[in-house]
Amino acid sequence: MPHHxxxxxxxxxxxxxxxxxxxxxxxxxxxMQLERIASVDRTLNSYASTMRERALEDAERADREIASxxxxxxxxxxxxAIKDICWTKNHPxxxxxxxxxxxxxxxxxxxxxxxxxAGAVILGKTQLTEGAYSxxxxxxEPPKNxxxxxxxxxxxxxxxxxxxxxxxxxxxxxxxxxxSIRWPCAANGTTGIKPxxxxxxxxxxxxxAASLDHIGTIARSAIDAALLLQAIAxxxxxxxxxxxxxxxxxxxxxxxxxxGIRIGIDTTWNSADVDAEVAQMMTAALDAFRALGAEIxxxxxxNSERIIHDWVTNCAIEAATAHTETFAQRRNDYGxxxxxxxxxxxxTTAIEYQRILLRRMEFRGRVDALxxxxxxxxxxxxxxxxxxxxxIQTLGTQPQLIAKLQRYxxxxxxxxxxxxxxxxxxxxxxxxMALQLIGAGFREEMLVRAGAAFQSTTRWHRxxxxx
Numbered sequence: 001m002p003h004h005x006x007x008x009x010x011x012x013x014x015x016x017x018x019x020x021x022x023x024x025x026x027x028x029x030x031x032m033q034l035e036r037i038a039s040v041d042r043t044l045n046s047y048a049s050t051m052r053e054r055a056l057e058d059a060e061r062a063d064r065e066i067a068s069x070x071x072x073x074x075x076x077x078x079x080x081a082i083k084d085i086c087w088t089k090n091h092p093x094x095x096x097x098x099x100x101x102x103x104x105x106x107x108x109x110x111x112x113x114x115x116x117x118a119g120a121v122i123l124g125k126t127q128l129t130e131g132a133y134s135x136x137x138x139x140x141e142p143p144k145n146x147x148x149x150x151x152x153x154x155x156x157x158x159x160x161x162x163x164x165x166x167x168x169x170x171x172x173x174x175x176x177x178x179x180s181i182r183w184p185c186a187a188n189g190t191t192g193i194k195p196x197x198x199x200x201x202x203x204x205x206x207x208x209a210a211s212l213d214h215i216g217t218i219a220r221s222a223i224d225a226a227l228l229l230q231a232i233a234x235x236x237x238x239x240x241x242x243x244x245x246x247x248x249x250x251x252x253x254x255x256x257x258x259x260g261i262r263i264g265i266d267t268t269w270n271s272a273d274v275d276a277e278v279a280q281m282m283t284a285a286l287d288a289f290r291a292l293g294a295e296i297x298x299x300x301x302x303n304s305e306r307i308i309h310d311w312v313t314n315c316a317i318e319a320a321t322a323h324t325e326t327f328a329q330r331r332n333d334y335g336x337x338x339x340x341x342x343x344x345x346x347x348t349t350a351i352e353y354q355r356i357l358l359r360r361m362e363f364r365g366r367v368d369a370l371x372x373x374x375x376x377x378x379x380x381x382x383x384x385x386x387x388x389x390x391x392i393q394t395l396g397t398q399p400q401l402i403a404k405l406q407r408y409x410x411x412x413x414x415x416x417x418x419x420x421x422x423x424x425x426x427x428x429x430x431x432x433m434a435l436q437l438i439g440a441g442f443r444e445e446m447l448v449r450a451g452a453a454f455q456s457t458t459r460w461h462r463x464x465x466x467x
Contacts, residue, residue, distance in 0.1 A: 008036055008167030009464050012224040015170060016074040022066065026077030030059035030121050033079045037123065037168050046143045046163035048084040050124035051091055055079065058121045065119070074227050076119030081172035083160050084125035085132055086112055086215075087204035095206040096128045096156075098137055098333040099326045109204025110239065111173050111215055111232040118231040123169055126159030132175060132208040133319070135337035145187060146465040147431055152387040154184030160218045161188040165465055171219030171228055175205065177212045178311060179381075179409030182436060185218060185421040186381040189432030189463055191451065192218045193225045196441045197416035198243035200229070201236035209318035210241075212311070212413045221461050222420060222451025226250040229444065245442045253445055254452040259293035261450065263437075264374035266301040273404070274383040281425035281433050282380055285454070289378070292453050297374050302366035304411040308403055310356045311410040313344070317353055320345030364415040371440035376450055379408045379436050381421055386431035412438055420447040423460035432463070 007029060010018075018024040034052050041047050062077035082088060085095045087105035089112075094100045108116065115122065130137040134155055145153040146166040153162050157174035161184030164171055174181050176194040185192035193216045200215040207213060217228035227250075234247045265286065271279055290296060320327070320342045327334065327342050334342070370377060382405055395402050412419055418439050425433040439447045455461050 007032060009220075010170070011221050012078055012170050012219060012227055013074060015078055016076070019062075019077040020066065020071050026059040026062040026066075026121060027056060029077075030055050030079045030123070033123055033169065040166055041163075041168060044144050044146055044162060044166055044168070045141045046126055046159040046166065046168060047081070048094065048096070048125045048127045048159065049092060051088070051122055054091070055121050055123050058116075062119050062121065072119040075115065075231055077121060078170055079121045079123045080115065080228070081123050081126045081160060081163050081169035082112055083128055083157055083172070083174045085128060085175055085206045086173060088112055088122070088125065091125070093125065093206070095132060096130045096137055096140060098139055099330050100206070105204065107204065110201035110236045112204070114232045115173070115228075120231070126157070126163050126172065128159055129156035130335045130338045131206070131319070131323070132156040132177060132180060133338050133341055135335060137335045147189065148429070150388055150390075151431055152187055152389055152392045154180075154187040156180040157184045157218060161185050161190045161192070164188070164190045164218050164220060167464065171217060171224050173228070173232065174216060174218045176214045176216055176413065177208045177315065178406060178413050181214075181216050181218060182381050182409050182419065182421045186432065186434035187386060189423045189460070189465070190218050191221055191225050191423065191461055192216060192421045193229050193444060193447065194412075194419045195229060195233065195444050196243070196418045198241055199233050199418070199442060199444065201232075201239040201242050203236055203238040207318070207322035209315040210322065211318060212315055214413065222422065222448050222455055223251065223254060225420070226254070226444075226448040243442065248445050250445050250448045253449045256449055257293055258289065258450060258453045261294045261376065261446075262297050262374045263289055263294045263450075264297045264299040264370060264377045266299055269301050270379055274380065275385045277385045277427050278380050278383055278433065282435065285424045285435050286378070288454060288457060292457065299370060299374060299377070301370070301377070302363055304363070304407070306359060307363045307414050308406050308410050310359055311406065311414055313348055313352065314356050314360070314414070316341045316345035317348050318345070360414050363411070367412075367415045367417055368441070375439070375446055377438040379438065381408060381434045381436045383407055386427050386429065386433065408436060417441060418444050418447060420451045422451050422454055423463070424458070425460060426463070432460070
């Protein structure tokens with residue numbers, strides 16, 4: 001068994017073996033995690049709240065079940081975290097908002113109930129931006145990047161990625177509306193899967209923008225992210241928008257390598273106005289994929305400049321819809337950024353929105369067409385190097401910088417295609433950097449396969465901060 005001090009950085013798959021063989025009890029590791037959270041998170045602020053009593057009860061139950069031969073699977077007894085956008089029965093779910101600070105759900109979100117059914121132990125709720133948009137409510141102390149507190153931890157699933165990176169959970173559930181799994185994973189050196197829209201139920205998850213919201217997973221490796229996704233994916237009668245497409249075994253081809261897999265790359269899109277450190281990372285990644293046997297195919301990604309602009313208004317309209325009642329009643333309890341987004345959505349005309357929907361349908365079709373020639377699309381997560389908090393604070397006065405940051409993320413919320421974020425380098429300052437692979441709809445197993453292959457020959461996902 002690994003040394004006590006290293007346990008908090010184990011992969012889920014490694015921890016599952018120890019718990020399943022009873023070399024380590026779920027209660028032991030859960031208690032270790034809770035004690036580490038109490039110590040480290042005082043300055044990191046990755047958790048909105050913890051669920052100590054319930055977590056220990058669930059861990060003890062897992063130990064009893066496993067001892068009696070009732071092992072449910074690889075998540076049984078494993079401590080994880082849930083983004084505080086997902087309802088947890090009888091435990092506050094605020095979505096980073098004052099408006100919902102006192103909300104006590106009477107049921108679990110479907111993703112939470114499915115993780116409980118898999119035997120996972122929920123340590124608590126991770127912090128996020130207000131309503132899962134781009135800024136924190138003034139009453140909240142934002143999560144810090146465990147690698148360096150002067151750097152951006154990403155948005156909006158910042159708490160989930162920071163907690164995973166710092167060894168305060170073994171992974172968990174997050175959401176992505178415009179980049180909210182991918183940016184935090186890139187910033188914190190974690191692995192994340194944004195599945196196809198409709199692959200995971202949104203029942204019991206606070207909306208930001210219903211047709212853009214993707215519920216996914218954050219972990220330390222592609223295998224771990226897939227284990228979590230396996231537990232939560234699939235049709236849900238409580239969410240009629242979930243797809244009826246069968247959920248495959250995401251690990252069935254994880255060890256198959258990449259021989260014959262076609263990875264598309266748009267050299268111009270991936271290099272135009274891209275930072276030199278990012279370009280260097282992408283070159284190294286491309287070499288790694290070639291060495292793994294992948295066929296690199298030159299392609300042209302559909303022009304996305306307009307679709308990025310459209311994302312802003314599309315998101316605003318749907319946010320205004322989601323917040324219709326509470327915004328009318330409690331406008332003063334909203335932070336300025338989310339309030340301005342909702343007001344923008346309220347003033348957009350139906351004709352403008354219809355034009356956006358038509359452009360979005362066309363863009364989705366063009367992206368679908370790419371996958372008749374390739375299996376995966378490779379891009380950076382962002383064209384910029386790791387950003388300091390000082391740089392992020394200038395975004396409000398630099399709309400062109402915001403659009404640049406959104407270049408590789410927002411388009412694939414508009415199209416609904418799945419992606420995986422993989423740690424792929426370190427900046428000169430030692431901060432994590434990442435790439436993104438996008439797949440055809442409902443082909444998450446291909447993303448897992450490529451991610452597992454990449455991580456079998458690289459060590460970037462094995463780096464940890466000193467937190």
